Amino acid sequence: MHIVIMGCGRVGSALARTLEKQGHSVAVVDQDPTAFRRLGAGFNGRRVTGVGFDQDTLKEAGIEEAGAFAAVSSGDNSNIIAARVARENFGVEHVAARIYDPRRAEVYQRLGIPTVATVRWTADQMLRRLLPSGAEPLWQDPSGSIQLAEVAFDPSWIGHRFTDLEGAAGVRIAFVTRLGEGLLPTPQMVVQEGDLVHVTLHRADLAAVEAVFTRGPQEGEH
Numbered sequence: 001m002h003i004v005i006m007g008c009g010r011v012g013s014a015l016a017r018t019l020e021k022q023g024h025s026v027a028v029v030d031q032d033p034t035a036f037r038r039l040g041a042g043f044n045g046r047r048v049t050g051v052g053f054d055q056d057t058l059k060e061a062g063i064e065e066a067g068a069f070a071a072v073s074s075g076d077n078s079n080i081i082a083a084r085v086a087r088e089n090f091g092v093e094h095v096a097a098r099i100y101d102p103r104r105a106e107v108y109q110r111l112g113i114p115t116v117a118t119v120r121w122t123a124d125q126m127l128r129r130l131l132p133s134g135a136e137p138l139w140q141d142p143s144g145s146i147q148l149a150e151v152a153f154d155p156s157w158i159g160h161r162f163t164d165l166e167g168a169a170g171v172r173i174a175f176v177t178r179l180g181e182g183l184l185p186t187p188q189m190v191v192q193e194g195d196l197v198h199v200t201l202h203r204a205d206l207a208a209v210e211a212v213f214t215r216g217p218q219e220g221e222h
Helices: 010-021 033-039 055-060 076-089 102-110 123-130 162-169 203-215
Strands: 002-006 025-030 046-049 068-071 094-099 115-117 135-140 146-151 172-178 181-183 196-202
Touching: 002 010, 002 076, 010 025, 010 033, 025 033, 033 046, 046 055, 055 076, 068 076, 068 123, 076 094, 146 203, 162 172, 162 196, 162 203, 196 203
Parallel strands: 002 025, 002 068, 025 046, 068 094, 094 115
Antiparallel strands: 135 146, 146 196, 172 181, 172 196
């Protein structure tokens, strides 16, 4: 996948190097050409000097063939504007914006832009929003047999009840993160876009559960 990153600070440069190591092609956009020094001599991706929400700059970075876009500059407004341009003008499927003010997270989420607040930023969180597939173990008991994992789901589950998801996969959903808030699913609660689903399961069942979540509902699972 080709991925465009706006912002070449500590976060953006670390994200760019990680994604390139995973085999993705990466372009980094920053207004300050000296910022690209953080990428190091071993970085083979594109370095584009310019404003990250300018359409010509984004085109130079390859936004038209990008599968994901990360806005991780030092400005909340710049990040959300760039994220919306990537989503709305260029149709990039996976878009995420870093923010400094966690109170803005709900507003951004309602615009359809997954956000990561600075105070709880980790590379894994941003990667999960750019490459939302598979399962990420978050905790396990001392024996290693029981895990709490965040499991990505196919968009076709949106609108289905969480009980349908539990029944299809044979697992218990521990909680759901929605708009930055943890929720305990009720029998009537349905899956919404942007939900992060956290599941308790036996470690040996992780691959099978992941397969059910990512294949989407089958006939009769509604």
